[in-house]
Amino acid sequence: MDSNNGYLEPRKVPTPSESGLAKIKLSKVESDDAEYAEPYSVQIEMPSRVPVAPEGRRCSKLALKVTLGVCLLLGVVIAIFTAKQIFREIGLETALNDANQRLDHLDNIFNLHEQYVSYKLWLDCPLARRSAKTMLTLSNGKTYSFHTRKGNWLEAFGKCAERGLHLALLKNQIDVNVVYNKAKEIDPSSWWFVAAKNYGVGNVFDYRWPDGSKLETGDAMWAEYADRSLGCVELITGESIRLHCTRCNDRGVYFICELPTECY
Template structure:
């Protein structure tokens, strides 16, 4: 009987050591169930010590069984918490990976945006440089000889300027070439007064020297001498289609300007250069 009691006491002490280890391992954890079971273990420990002091073997055995059940529950909960902790770590790792991928994509998007802006700027600069070079070439080209007064049939209109009219329908490039060969150039409209003149002198549609110099869908209409024709200029017909690159004056449109495909055909009106008057 005494040996059994001593054995129970040794087992109880070992269990007490285990309880201490478990109590340390769960210290600081916020799990309410674990904290409650640790409190129960402490109560059973006190009861176990009291039973040992009294030599009550039955109570010692009962307290050991109760403590063991709680210890098993603690082990199971600790395993569950470790699994949850591992799951949380995996989720955090995935979130960090996704965040890193998003940050990398943002950097790529920002880089593409910067390169796009740089390309657009370069295109605009190249277009402007090309236009200025073309205008410079025109200024420095040897002046063409003025056509002899009797070589072509020039007509003087009420604005005092002289023009050559060709009623053969051709595309814009052919009309421009036709004027150049005769020492003339496609007409330039200066103001609304000119449009009124065309209303009285012409019918149908006639090419003018303005052409789109823009790139990448940008519209930058310029006259032959490089002067800009603003998109809001009153010279445009109020419902003008400005999607094409070449322009004609249309008497059906109140003698105002309208864009037209360059490969389309219209009549040609050439103007005598100022230096030939």
């Protein structure tokens, strides 16, 4: 705006050569051959310089590139953070599962001791002694009964308890040898439940006898190839004179009852 008279100054319009645009020139052509003559000729003059984007546009492109770069960097940071959170949650879940397994294991041991206390309180020696009249006292000085009626471990446990007895406690190799030899006389190729059972949880193996004493997994009484993951302990008369493992719900197994030491 002109500061003297208050009128707007006319804006200068750049020529095609100044604006960087192509210039088109039309001229009339005179020819003697009117039939084939073109009335006009067209001449295109290319600009002497390459158009350059205005400064504002260049700034906008630069800002766009910077924005895209920042967004990409932010996406990488978020991805790394999310991955760390996922791995942390997986670790916490694993730790929580381990803690739950430990609690379940302790609960099993507590229940075992509770059952043993209950067994001691309700021990019926008169009933056990009556049962002992039909039982066998072997060379180790202990009295057993060998039952060839098959059932699972829990059924065998219950059958012994009904007679005031418990499943055989074979805590040393001498007892294993004596009971094994007698069982083999009865059936040379057979499976017999004894009292030990796994009270561990998951990959933790904790074999114990009903009184809570441990049957260590590295004990020499175990057969070399015994699969500790199966859960219950048995003698196999067709195999080595060692303790083997079987599933507790296996119903094709005989069982051995023993007279409690308190009732001799």
